[in-house]
Amino acid sequence: MRGTGYRDSSALQDDRRLRPAKLTAGMVSVLVLVGLFVTSLFRAPEPAWTVVLIGTACVLVIVVVLRVCSWRRGR
Secondary structure, three states, X not given: OOOOOOOOXXXXXXXXXXXXXXXXXXXXXXXXXXXXXXXXXXXOOOHHHHHHHHHHHHHHHHHHHHHHHHHHHHO
16 A cells, blocks of 8 residues: 555666766766866875875776766667
C-alpha cells in the first residue's frame, strides 16, 4: 500500500537529469585543482604538493573521461 511519503523509485534511479550536473562538478573540480597547481608553482615551499596536485587533477580527468565514454557506450 502506498503511503503519503511514497516516491516512484524509477524516477529516483533515472540519472539523465543529474548527468550534466555531475559532469559540470567534475570539470569545476579539475579547474580548481589546476588553479591550485599553478598557484603552487609560484608559492609552494615544498615541491611535493605540486606533484600531488597535478596527480590528483590527472586522475580526476581520467575518471571523468572514462565515465563519459562508458555512458555513451551504454546508450
